[in-house]
Amino acid sequence: MKPAASSHWSNRDFPVAARELLEDSQIRGNVRHATNVIQAKRDAVTGELPDWQQLRDAGEAIRAHSLAHLDFYLEQFARACTQAGGQVHWARDAAEANQIILGLIQRHSVTEVLKIKTMTSEEVGLNPYLEANGIRAHETDLAELIIQLGKDKPSHFVVPALHKNRMQVREIFQREMHLPELGERPEDLAAAARSYLREKFFRLKVAVSGANFLIAENGAVCIVESEGNGRMCLTLPDVLISLVGIEKVLPRFRDLEVFLQTLPRSATGERMNPYNSIWTGVRQGDGPKEFHVVLLDNRRSPILGDAESRQTLQCIRCAACLNACPVYHQTGGHAYESVYAGPIGAILTPQLHSMEEGRSLPYASSLCGACYEVCPVKINIPEVLIHLRGKIVEEDQKTLRGQLGIWNLGMAAAAMLFASASRLSMAQRLGQIAQKIFVNRDGMIEHLPFPLSGWTQTRDLKPLPKQSFRQWWAERTSPDAASLGDSDRAGQAAGRGGSDGQ
Amino acid sequence: MDSSFSARSEVLRSIRSALGERMEAESIAVQYEELPRGYKRAGALSQEDRLQLFLRRLEEYGAGVKRIARDGIREEIGGKLAARGCGRLVIPYDLPAAWLPLGFEFTPYGGEDKLSPLLGATELDGMDGVLTGCTVAVAETGSIVLQSGPRQGSRVLTLAPDYHLCVVFAEQVVETVPESFAVLNSTSCLPTTFFSGPSATADIEMTRIKGVHGPRFLDVLVVE
Numbered sequence: 001m002k003p004a005a006s007s008h009w010s011n012r013d014f015p016v017a018a019r020e021l022l023e024d025s026q027i028r029g030n031v032r033h034a035t036n037v038i039q040a041k042r043d044a045v046t047g048e049l050p051d052w053q054q055l056r057d058a059g060e061a062i063r064a065h066s067l068a069h070l071d072f073y074l075e076q077f078a079r080a081c082t083q084a085g086g087q088v089h090w091a092r093d094a095a096e097a098n099q100i101i102l103g104l105i106q107r108h109s110v111t112e113v114l115k116i117k118t119m120t121s122e123e124v125g126l127n128p129y130l131e132a133n134g135i136r137a138h139e140t141d142l143a144e145l146i147i148q149l150g151k152d153k154p155s156h157f158v159v160p161a162l163h164k165n166r167m168q169v170r171e172i173f174q175r176e177m178h179l180p181e182l183g184e185r186p187e188d189l190a191a192a193a194r195s196y197l198r199e200k201f202f203r204l205k206v207a208v209s210g211a212n213f214l215i216a217e218n219g220a221v222c223i224v225e226s227e228g229n230g231r232m233c234l235t236l237p238d239v240l241i242s243l244v245g246i247e248k249v250l251p252r253f254r255d256l257e258v259f260l261q262t263l264p265r266s267a268t269g270e271r272m273n274p275y276n277s278i279w280t281g282v283r284q285g286d287g288p289k290e291f292h293v294v295l296l297d298n299r300r301s302p303i304l305g306d307a308e309s310r311q312t313l314q315c316i317r318c319a320a321c322l323n324a325c326p327v328y329h330q331t332g333g334h335a336y337e338s339v340y341a342g343p344i345g346a347i348l349t350p351q352l353h354s355m356e357e358g359r360s361l362p363y364a365s366s367l368c369g370a371c372y373e374v375c376p377v378k379i380n381i382p383e384v385l386i387h388l389r390g391k392i393v394e395e396d397q398k399t400l401r402g403q404l405g406i407w408n409l410g411m412a413a414a415a416m417l418f419a420s421a422s423r424l425s426m427a428q429r430l431g432q433i434a435q436k437i438f439v440n441r442d443g444m445i446e447h448l449p450f451p452l453s454g455w456t457q458t459r460d461l462k463p464l465p466k467q468s469f470r471q472w473w474a475e476r477t478s479p480d481a482a483s484l485g486d487s488d489r490a491g492q493a494a495g496r497g498g499s500d501g502q
Numbered sequence: 503m504d505s506s507f508s509a510r511s512e513v514l515r516s517i518r519s520a521l522g523e524r525m526e527a528e529s530i531a532v533q534y535e536e537l538p539r540g541y542k543r544a545g546a547l548s549q550e551d552r553l554q555l556f557l558r559r560l561e562e563y564g565a566g567v568k569r570i571a572r573d574g575i576r577e578e579i580g581g582k583l584a585a586r587g588c589g590r591l592v593i594p595y596d597l598p599a600a601w602l603p604l605g606f607e608f609t610p611y612g613g614e615d616k617l618s619p620l621l622g623a624t625e626l627d628g629m630d631g632v633l634t635g636c637t638v639a640v641a642e643t644g645s646i647v648l649q650s651g652p653r654q655g656s657r658v659l660t661l662a663p664d665y666h667l668c669v670v671f672a673e674q675v676v677e678t679v680p681e682s683f684a685v686l687n688s689t690s691c692l693p694t695t696f697f698s699g700p701s702a703t704a705d706i707e708m709t710r711i712k713g714v715h716g717p718r719f720l721d722v723l724v725v726e
């Protein structure tokens with residue numbers, strides 16, 4: 001059963017799409033600026049918490065526990081939500097979710113609805129489906145509005161329009177909102193969005209949202225946001241429909257005390273985002289009169305069966321792994337050609353397609369491990385990447401093309417290495433020696449042997465630092481370590497920003 | 503509905519077959535209690551340091567803050583409203599009358615007795631501002647939490663008007679996020695809103711811009 005809509009946009013391979021985007025220096029500049037800013041803020045506000053690692057441990061444990069008992073917690077959620085006056089729907093796949101939502105909207109005979117940013121609706125292709133059925137969905141998140149009016153695709157799931165700078169945003173707003181005089185200051189652009197949307201908030205009767213968390217014990221739903229567009233959509237319309245992946249459930253209300261610390265700090269580098277809303281069913285005289293939750297499977301449940309990649313579903317979509325990823329830094333989100341970009345997208349997208357699409361994505365990584373280090377729920381993305389590569393190779397071995405592929409050897413070796421930290425550091429030391437063959441007179445690597453040649457086609461590579469991150473860290477944490485403020489050195493040692501001599 | 507019933511059982515069946523052997527509810531509860539929670543629960547700051555941290559965080563978000571004495575609430579509210587040029591305000595129906603200074607127009611909202619006029623969202627949008635209390639506040643993150651409880655009203659009240667004046671009592675300010683959840687836990691089914699500063703976006707070139715759809719101006723009075 002193939003889903004009607006696809007979270008993977010095309011069948012082009014990552015290297016093909018990436019090469020195109022690498023040529024667009026405007027996009028690269030915008031992406032690099034935005035990710036650098038978020039990352040610096042994220043580092044500061046996570047670094048100030050002495051219990052940051054304990055929060056990550058708790059977050060990982062709670063999410064893993066929720067997934068291990070997902071059937072139990074989902075049923076508990078559905079019962080509690082129904083008891084509180086909500087209506088719970090189950091959707092096996094994207095097509096079913098779209099049909100349910102369309103049916104609910106049509107019941108109220110409206111042709112326009114409000115939308116709060118939700119990646120899950122991108123995944124099922126809700127907007128185009130509604131459009132085809134005569135219903136216009138108005139995106140209300142500033143970045144989503146920029147994307148929608150600019151007829152673009154999101155490239156990041158916390159800041160979907162981060163590939164656009166203010167001049168580009170102004171152009172879109174001038175054209176689409178008929179505001180020829182509009183200024184270019186971010187304040188002007190935000191004010192334009194405010195007045196464009198305000199009338200819609202007060203007029204439209206149906207809103208569609210996603211959710212960050214579902215709470216099993218009391219049937220509550222939690223949405224984390226900045227602008228207040230979420231609050232508008234959750235409070236003003238008569239009907240609210242929330243489309244939520246089945247993996248988003250947490251056992252108890254108090255579990256939010258962990259995620260409302262780790263999510264904002266990881267996602268936008270703030271101690272707390274401006275607004276969090278938590279509500280349960282419907283409440284007379286406060287908010288919508290009708291509330292629906294659509295629980296979406298869409299090939300999530302089979303992922304639970306793979307012990308090594310189940311952790312993929314722990315994700316709370318903070319996008320910290322995108323901001324930390326040297327590959328994402330270079331290419332931006334569009335190269336992944338899927339709704340979920342970056343390191344998490346590289347492992348989630350192919351699995352959401354039963355490994356039939358996005359097969360080049362698990363290779364879109366240098367396995368540097370930066371994603372794992374920042375992940376607030378400790379998903380070991382490099383481990384899952386290797387595991388998925390192994391799966392692809394296994395399947396390919398059944399074909400002639402695959403039998404000839406060098407990945408067969410390389411990946412088996414890599415999986416062995418990542419399975420053990422000491423083997424990894426030994427290999428890094430070997431690599432530091434072996435690479436000398438490829439380093440040119442300027443100290444850069446221009447060509448690597450296949451299969452790494454794909455990487456060096458679009459960039460010169462800095463050699464592996466003389467010191468690996470692990471080695472550097474070990475030294476840094478020893479009592480006589482040098483000053484810690486040397487971020488340049490930290491960046492190099494961590495292997496970040498490899499090619500552009502940052 | 504038949505198809506929705508079969509979707510439900512099919513999804514649950516698929517989850518169960520992927521997960522393998524299932525556990526009893528009691529064992530799941532035991533496992534839950536054993537999850538590691540080594541993070542900081544209780545704060546360690548003195549009341550004075552906690553209040554200072556709270557005010558500093560709010561200022562960083564661009565809110566106006568002032569510490570005031572218990573017997574000066576009415577006067578200080580009058581001062582803030584005058585400084586902001588706000589004449590017409592909406593208030594939760596159960597806000598203490600003793601808080602309300604003379605010379606301003608206060609319209610009560612909500613309540614079971616239906617004595618208060620029912621304002622629509624558009625009328626609320628037309629008010630100069632809203633004046634409320636709160637349930638709890640978090641110093642470490644500069645957050646104030648509203649529930650549809652006493653002195654707070656329903657959610658739309660603090661959303662549509664462009665200015666929010668919030669009265670927080672010093673004893674309502676806790677240090678950490680987990681401490682705030684200990685307070686909220688018993689009323690967790692009420693609509694709950696955390697707000698940390700005025701509404702803001704960083705969607706354009708990662709610049710934090712104050713004021714998008716929620717109230718663009720926020721003042722907080724901390725009563726000791």
Ligand code: SF4
Nearest residue numbers: 315316318319321375
């Ligand atoms: S994988 Fe981890 S770091 Fe990446 S988006 Fe998910 S939670 Fe955040």
